[in-house]
Amino acid sequence: MNENVRLTAWVRGRVQGVGFRWWTRATALELGGLVGYAGNLGDGRVQVVAEGARAQCERLLDWLHHGDTPGRVDGVTEIWGQPRGGYEGFEIR
Template identity: 70%
Template sequence: MVGRMQGHDSHRSVRATIWVRGRVQQVGFRWWTRARALEIGLTGYTSNLGDGRVQVVAEGSRADCERLLAALRGPGTPGRVSGVTEIWTAVGDGYDGFAIR
């Protein structure tokens, strides 16, 4: 994968857990989100929730997670986003790649 090298000492990783509201299921939203996360170089997953929201868990540098948040809030998303909420925590055990669940 082509991208900038991130040293563990110079870029502390964080986890952003994000909930996206609106018409975001059955419109390709999870696939689109995964593609954006992989382009940025994040790991984690995205999944549909029973209440119609999509949950995104992304790990990487704070700046890279902010880039994904900006994309999720931007005009180019599939469907129709009515709101995005996030919480920031320390990374967990980590993820291999970025999965759709």
């Protein structure tokens, strides 16, 4: 059973101005089947919203926590929910 889910993750650390959103988009596209976005927040965090198969979202979350990301990730907070739709692909905002 691999239902579709919505992952919303807030990544804190040195994640703005270092290519982190680009890396997140490239990772999501590499995993395949994910739609959503990565966007900068005013407080220095990056918000990542990904919708797709739970296994792919979990892999993306694992990469956000432990991958060789640009910058420095100090922590990730996430919530899970039902997909809302409305995304064409995976965007940088």
